[in-house]
Amino acid sequence: MRLVVVGCAGSYPSADSACSAYLVQVDDGAGRTWTVLLDLGNGALGPLQRFWNVRDIDAIALTHLHADHVADMAVLAVARRYRPDGPLPPLPVWGPDGTADRLIQLAGTDDPAASTGAQFDVHVWDPATSVPVGPLTLTAVPMNHSVPCFGVRVSGPAEGSPGSSGATVTLCYTGDTDAGPGLDALADDADLLLAEAAFREGRDDAFRGVHLTARRAAQAATRGGTRHLVLTHIPAWNDPLVAEAEARSAYTGLVSRAVPGARFLL
Ligand SMILES: [Zn+2]
Numbered sequence: 001m002r003l004v005v006v007g008c009a010g011s012y013p014s015a016d017s018a019c020s021a022y023l024v025q026v027d028d029g030a031g032r033t034w035t036v037l038l039d040l041g042n043g044a045l046g047p048l049q050r051f052w053n054v055r056d057i058d059a060i061a062l063t064h065l066h067a068d069h070v071a072d073m074a075v076l077a078v079a080r081r082y083r084p085d086g087p088l089p090p091l092p093v094w095g096p097d098g099t100a101d102r103l104i105q106l107a108g109t110d111d112p113a114a115s116t117g118a119q120f121d122v123h124v125w126d127p128a129t130s131v132p133v134g135p136l137t138l139t140a141v142p143m144n145h146s147v148p149c150f151g152v153r154v155s156g157p158a159e160g161s162p163g164s165s166g167a168t169v170t171l172c173y174t175g176d177t178d179a180g181p182g183l184d185a186l187a188d189d190a191d192l193l194l195a196e197a198a199f200r201e202g203r204d205d206a207f208r209g210v211h212l213t214a215r216r217a218a219q220a221a222t223r224g225g226t227r228h229l230v231l232t233h234i235p236a237w238n239d240p241l242v243a244e245a246e247a248r249s250a251y252t253g254l255v256s257r258a259v260p261g262a263r264f265l266l
């Protein structure tokens, strides 16, 4: 399994990065690459095309409906619909309750832009039911954010071991969240925890139930035995080195920081 960081800026795009978007890919035994896109925040459709063809996405997993996680769905619909060689078939999308209405709202009210059903086949997350996408399995986990948000646990074959006989690895993505049972569930035995770290210790302590500090993410990683912690969603007004230092103060495992174009192999 591979993780490719398309965009990782927290809350609004930075000069160097679009907002949240991540490719998770795995090759099956027949040589086909399966691709899931985790979130598609504002600005992310552009850089996405550096890493993958928008024709060849198998599913999109949306953690929640804030603009920095879904805004570019509106322009992805345009890119899929008005191709000179004809529109692409509907793309499976999983998201929280209200996702279909949010996509229509983003598209605008002019007909036919308002009918996003031809571009997206929208499903509502059910944490009790995992979603298979080729050799990958997606499981939604309710998180602790200011609006309904689902972290995503992605399980599938380890890189270099396609087919059913190889080792299985798990990549977990928090979306936006504060600490809580959802975060602990994701961190539990994760090979890679892609954790937001939008807040800073000491500065944002009064605001709970919205975002993590890198230290709170790291504490969960320690409790859960996470093997690799990747910090992301750090807003441009934060010093990322402070976030890294916070994480290292509470977790002795491998700590990385998401940057556009970074690839992580599991
Ligand atoms: Zn966000």
Ligand SMILES: [Zn+2]
Pocket (backbone or CB within 6 Å): 064, 066, 145, 176
């Ligand atoms: Zn959010």
